[in-house]
Amino acid sequence: MSNKQLNQVFSVVKTFLAIVIAMVVAFVIILVVSDEPMEALYAFLLGPFTSVRRIGNLIENTIPLIYVGLGVCVLWATGKRTLSGEGCYYFGGLMAALASIKIYFIHGKSLTVTSMVIVLVVCGIMALLPMIVNLKYGTDAFVVSLLFNYVMFYIGNYIFSNYLMDITSTSSGSYPLPTDSFLPTLIPGTKVNANLIVALLMIVAVWFFMYKTKWGYSIRLVGLNPNCAKYVGINVFAVCILAQFIGGAISGFGGGMEMFGRNPRFAWFSLTNMGWDGIMVATLAKYKPQYILFSALFLGYVRTGADIMNRSSDVASEIVMIIQAVMILFIGANSFLAAMQQRVRVKYNEKAEKEA
Amino acid sequence: MIAEAIQPVIEMKGITKIYPNGVVANKDVDFSVRPGEIHAVMGENGAGKSTLMKMLFGLEKIDKGQILFKGNPVTIAKPSDAIALKIGMVHQEFMLVPSLTVAENMMLREEPVKGIFIDRAKAVEETVKISEKYHLPIDPHARIIDLPVGMKQRVEILKALYRGAEILILDEPTAVLTPQETEELFRQLIILKENGHTVIFISHKIREVKQICDRITILKNGLSMGVYNVKDITEADISRLMVGREVKMKLDKNKAHPKDVVLKADHLCYGYGEGKLKVKDVNFTVRSGEIVGIAGVEGNGQRELLEMITGLRKIQRGQVHISGMDVSKMSIQQIRDKAKMGYIPQDRLLFGVAAEATIKENLLANRLSHSEFSKAGVMKEKNLTKKAKELIQEFRIKCGGEKQTVNMLSGGNIQKVVVARELSTQRSLIVIDQPSRGIDVGATKFIHEKIFELRDADAAILVSSADLAEIMELSDSLFVMYEGEIVAYFKNLEGVTEEQLGEYMLGINRQTPEEIKEAYYEQ
Numbered sequence: 099m100s101n102k103q104l105n106q107v108f109s110v111v112k113t114f115l116a117i118v119i120a121m122v123v124a125f126v127i128i129l130v131v132s133d134e135p136m137e138a139l140y141a142f143l144l145g146p147f148t149s150v151r152r153i154g155n156l157i158e159n160t161i162p163l164i165y166v167g168l169g170v171c172v173l174w175a176t177g178k179r180t181l182s183g184e185g186c187y188y189f190g191g192l193m194a195a196l197a198s199i200k201i202y203f204i205h206g207k208s209l210t211v212t213s214m215v216i217v218l219v220v221c222g223i224m225a226l227l228p229m230i231v232n233l234k235y236g237t238d239a240f241v242v243s244l245l246f247n248y249v250m251f252y253i254g255n256y257i258f259s260n261y262l263m264d265i266t267s268t269s270s271g272s273y274p275l276p277t278d279s280f281l282p283t284l285i286p287g288t289k290v291n292a293n294l295i296v297a298l299l300m301i302v303a304v305w306f307f308m309y310k311t312k313w314g315y316s317i318r319l320v321g322l323n324p325n326c327a328k329y330v331g332i333n334v335f336a337v338c339i340l341a342q343f344i345g346g347a348i349s350g351f352g353g354g355m356e357m358f359g360r361n362p363r364f365a366w367f368s369l370t371n372m373g374w375d376g377i378m379v380a381t382l383a384k385y386k387p388q389y390i391l392f393s394a395l396f397l398g399y400v401r402t403g404a405d406i407m408n409r410s411s412d413v414a415s416e417i418v419m420i421i422q423a424v425m426i427l428f429i430g431a432n433s434f435l436a437a438m439q440q441r442v443r444v445k446y447n448e449k450a451e452k453e454a
Numbered sequence: 455m456i457a458e459a460i461q462p463v464i465e466m467k468g469i470t471k472i473y474p475n476g477v478v479a480n481k482d483v484d485f486s487v488r489p490g491e492i493h494a495v496m497g498e499n500g501a502g503k504s505t506l507m508k509m510l511f512g513l514e515k516i517d518k519g520q521i522l523f524k525g526n527p528v529t530i531a532k533p534s535d536a537i538a539l540k541i542g543m544v545h546q547e548f549m550l551v552p553s554l555t556v557a558e559n560m561m562l563r564e565e566p567v568k569g570i571f572i573d574r575a576k577a578v579e580e581t582v583k584i585s586e587k588y589h590l591p592i593d594p595h596a597r598i599i600d601l602p603v604g605m606k607q608r609v610e611i612l613k614a615l616y617r618g619a620e621i622l623i624l625d626e627p628t629a630v631l632t633p634q635e636t637e638e639l640f641r642q643l644i645i646l647k648e649n650g651h652t653v654i655f656i657s658h659k660i661r662e663v664k665q666i667c668d669r670i671t672i673l674k675n676g677l678s679m680g681v682y683n684v685k686d687i688t689e690a691d692i693s694r695l696m697v698g699r700e701v702k703m704k705l706d707k708n709k710a711h712p713k714d715v716v717l718k719a720d721h722l723c724y725g726y727g728e729g730k731l732k733v734k735d736v737n738f739t740v741r742s743g744e745i746v747g748i749a750g751v752e753g754n755g756q757r758e759l760l761e762m763i764t765g766l767r768k769i770q771r772g773q774v775h776i777s778g779m780d781v782s783k784m785s786i787q788q789i790r791d792k793a794k795m796g797y798i799p800q801d802r803l804l805f806g807v808a809a810e811a812t813i814k815e816n817l818l819a820n821r822l823s824h825s826e827f828s829k830a831g832v833m834k835e836k837n838l839t840k841k842a843k844e845l846i847q848e849f850r851i852k853c854g855g856e857k858q859t860v861n862m863l864s865g866g867n868i869q870k871v872v873v874a875r876e877l878s879t880q881r882s883l884i885v886i887d888q889p890s891r892g893i894d895v896g897a898t899k900f901i902h903e904k905i906f907e908l909r910d911a912d913a914a915i916l917v918s919s920a921d922l923a924e925i926m927e928l929s930d931s932l933f934v935m936y937e938g939e940i941v942a943y944f945k946n947l948e949g950v951t952e953e954q955l956g957e958y959m960l961g962i963n964r965q966t967p968e969e970i971k972e973a974y975y976e977q
Contacts, residue, residue: 100476101475101476102476104476105474310832310833310835311828311831311832311833312822312823312828312831312832312833313831315815315822315833316822318811319808319811319815319819322808322809322810322811323804323807323808323809323811325804325805326804326805326806326807326808326819327808327819328766328786329764329766329786329797329799329805329806330786330790330819330820330875331785331786331787331789331790331791331820332787332819333785333787439474440472440474440517443472443474443476444470444472444517444518447472447478
């Protein structure tokens with residue numbers, strides 16, 4: 099086994115172990131707090147697979163996680179970490195609702211496409227500001243983007259209450275979204291629609307962009323060594339801006355697609371937290387687009403399970419938060435299993451030498 | 455090989471160290487030092503000298519093996535363990551706080567106190583006491599930032615002695631010194647030896663080791679090649695053991711035939727608002743078909759000068775023209791593509807490569823926009839791979855294929871990656887900062903040959919090196935920088951000695967303005 103393979107194996111083992119440890123912690127808590135722990139565990143672990151509708155829920159929960167996860171992969175690829183995914187996801191949903199409700203001269207699927215193009219452009223631009231002030235004036239990109247998310251939210255809230263809120267309706271929310279713009283349903287009896295296919299295509303597209311185009315290459319090089327990138331003649335400013343635009347656009351796209359079939363009205367009255375979930379999905383996938391499907395599926399599964407457990411037993415769904423926290427703790431810990439890895443490395447080295 | 459007759463003060467037995475990137479830095483290395491000797495550790499870069507010493511000082515963890523101190527096994531897990539055993543280390547990069555005085559640096563973490571306040575008078579007194587005891591004079595009130603490199607090194611040595619060190623590890627101490635400063639350091643080391651101290655001297659300069667060391671341990675590729683008495687071994691033998699083959703040191707070099715002016719620097723200044731100017735009114739030209747060298751102690755403005763020429767640093771005053779084009783109005787990409795400038799930077803891991811990217815990605819980073827390698831932004835993988843393979847062969851980069859990451863390579867091979875990228879396209883100007891810093895003899899020779907080859911193909915070449923022997927071998931003409939100014943210019947180097955250059959480098963001597971003016975060739 100070469101050193102590279104060894105590092106890969108340990109990377110996988112560490113991620114897997116982190117998940118296992120997190121789940122064990124969750125089980126222990128369930129056992130302690132629940133009066134009927136077996137029912138709760140059953141609902142949590144197997145609940146998501148007990149009916150078509152629940153499998154549907156699992157997939158529905160997974161799709162937006164794919165988008166925000168991919169968004170973070172690109173947003174963070176230059177090494178400049180921003181939280182713009184959060185604001186962009188919200189704003190994407192809002193812009194999609196605004197466009198599809200207010201553009202009255204286009205109908206049906208052309209309206210869907212037009213709205214989503216608007217979402218891509220607007221959300222891409224929205225993600226730029228924190229990066230521009232960072233590059234130009236040296237502000238902290240992380241903090242500014244965090245605060246700017248609230249700016250986006252309040253702008254959105256203004257637009258919502260002045261232009262979209264349906265005061266005649268008994269349910270709070272916007273005017274109803276035009277049903278002819280909704281995406282076709284894939285699995286009858288669920289809300290799983292063509293968005294699933296688009297999300298899978300998006301994974302391929304982001305992977306292709308990051309690894310097979312010169313722009314993706316430039317973004318990665320800036321992330322690996324910004325000094326070297328500058329020195330070989332890459333325009334670091336432009337590359338950082340590009341990464342933010344694309345990452346913001348993808349996150350916004352995820353929010354926008356939620357408006358075409360999953361909800362009858364736009365009804366987000368706060369930031370959605372999806373940006374933070376995106377960070378979790380991306381971290382679990384080691385920031386590689388090709389692994390996003392698995393990490394999003396896992397997180398979607400845990401969430402769906404917790405939801406079902408919440409409804410069918412006495413354990414609250416907040417247990418998910420504990421699982422996530424423990425998992426991230428172990429995945430982020432560089433020294434986790436490092437000593438063991440070093441021992442194995444030395445052993446393999448000696449073995450390889452004996453054979454040679 | 456010599457038998458151990460005297461009880462060694464330190465013994466390292468069967469030391470093995472593997473880094474997380476898979477590099478085997480040391481393999482079953484035995485190493486021992488006798489009390490009161492100056493013991494050299496020699497080897498090419500990447501041979502494992504520094505790693506071995508870092509383990510002795512507790513900076514790296516030993517994977518296998520044992521350390522014996524005066525015959526007893528000890529564990530050195532952190533530097534404070536080593537200090538407790540009276541081992542001190544002077545690193546290549548000085549560990550001093552530049553804004554504090556000598557006395558304050560000496561007492562860091564061991565400050566004498568009066569009540570809750572630091573007793574500054576006592577600190578000064580202690581510093582004077584220790585400096586007199588070892589005959590190493592120093593001004594305790596001077597701030598580190600104002601001291602020349604040789605003095606900073608002396609502070610480091612005194613600091614180690616103040617903490618009670620009896621065994622002193624010096625990691626390539628002469629790399630940053632002028633010939634005069636080196637002589638001074640050697641004098642100090644002899645004094646320490648006479649006082650009963652033990653010195654471990656890491657170096658790859660054979661001449662220096664012959665001059666002051668008693669015994670020598672030679673490392674190659676992480677393995678020990680044996681311990682020898684310095685007086686019993688010839689320079690040729692040492693070289694053979696280090697490199698594994700005879701290396702012809704002098705290269706054949708054709709006579710230069712300079713043609714048109716390619717690089718023109720007019721009244722370049724840098725460092726406004728930083729106290730004093732780092733570059734002061736520098737004027738010179740480089741013509742195609744010649745190699746112009748910059749000699750000087752590091753930190754005398756060479757780096758700033760080169761970075762202004764290559765576009766990495768904004769020009770504050772003055773002008774740089776490459777083939778008639780004004781560099782200050784161009785982006786780095788334009789300087790590289792239009793003005794055809796190639797640049798090999800001093801710090802290859804900081805600027806030269808992205809260590810976690812593959813060799814292929816590093817080799818071709820500067821030419822992705824060329825139609826040969828990408829179309830509508832999509833990279834042409836086949837062509838990229840083919841080109842990378844060609845370059846690996848042409849520049850003899852020792853690696854396990856183009857998909858390996860660069861951090862798996864040795865220093866010399868990383869430098870070859872940078873050189874291959876920079877020199878494999880048509881260049882009219884090539885700027886090289888420290889061409890052979892920390893790389894082995896073989897790779898150095900290869901790079902020097904490439905430089906001559908390109909000069910003979912009419913490229914204009916500007917080289918800066920802190921290694922006097924190297925800069926004298928490479929340059930056709932040469933100027934010396936001291937405190938940001940050109941203080942001497944030599945049209946050709948016949949009859950010029952290292953000592954002469956050393957005097958200009960230290961600011962002892964200075965040519966007349968008329969002589970210096972010759973560095974600027976009027977067409």
